[in-house]
Amino acid sequence: MSKSAKKRVGESRGEKKRKAADKSRQTGLVILVIVIVAIVAASAIVYIHGSSVRDSTSVTTAQTVTINNPSNKPMILYVNQGNAVVNRSNFPALLSFAKSEHFNTLFFQVYRSGQLLFSSNDLSYFVESAHLNSLNLYFSLYFTDASQIIPTSIYNLGENGISLDMSTLPGSAQGNLLATLKLDMKNGTTAVTTTNLTSTLKPDLLVLETYNFQSDEQFIHSGIVASVEPLAIPTIREYQQEVNYALTNSSGVMVFDYYGLLQKGY
Secondary structure, eight states: OOHHHHHHHHHHHHHHHHHHHHHHHHHHHHHHHHHHHHHHHHHHHHHHHHHHHHHHHHHHHHHOOOOOOTTOOOEEEEEOTTTSOOOTTTHHHHHHHHHHTTOOEEEEEEEETTEEOSOHHHHHHHHHHHHHTTOEEEEEEEOOSTTOOOOGGGSSSSOSEEEEEOTTSOHHHHHHHHHHHHHHOOSSEEEEEESOTTOOOOOSEEEEOOOSHHHHGGGOOTTSBEEEOGGGOSOHHHHHHHHHHHHHHSSOEEEEOHHHHHHHTO
């Protein structure tokens, strides 16, 4: 083979080597790009997931309700039969809910607008069931007319007390009903729930319906029980703050009502 032929053969092999090298470099670059893209994608997924977890944790923390009641003051859940009927069939669910939400007392409405809603057997059942769950139970009577009277069949059934809800009545009628309750009730505690924040009535528990927190804050003090209305509060954090403020600065708190608390999910 001539030198020129050898040269041509050598050049052909060199070209092959260069092409092979170029191809190898291109393949390496492709692999490198794929690896970099994979690393970036994985990092993004981890970041997004971590951010999601942090956001979720933040939301959960912000939604957690912590009720502070070290003195075990009355923390009352009002059960308004006008919003949602509670009877024997769903009373256990009420008890379970009340316990889980830190309540120690129920104002259970048994009388509305001149009508007693339950028999004596039912009333005894409610009292016994509440006590088995370490909850105090007051029979709540809602009056809408001055001619309405306290039914005598609600006394001495083991109830912790009786609450008169009578804000729509004239002051004189309210005074007469409270006087009757004090005279006829042999055992238990008297309570009055009122929208009159300057009421002069003297039951054992005077519950003021302080639902407008900003304007009613001045009426929240020791000697009365303040009130919170979940349906009027936009966030669970504000609900928590108002409940804790009432427990700290008054003699307890009443949440009005069971239905509203369920609706808001607080």
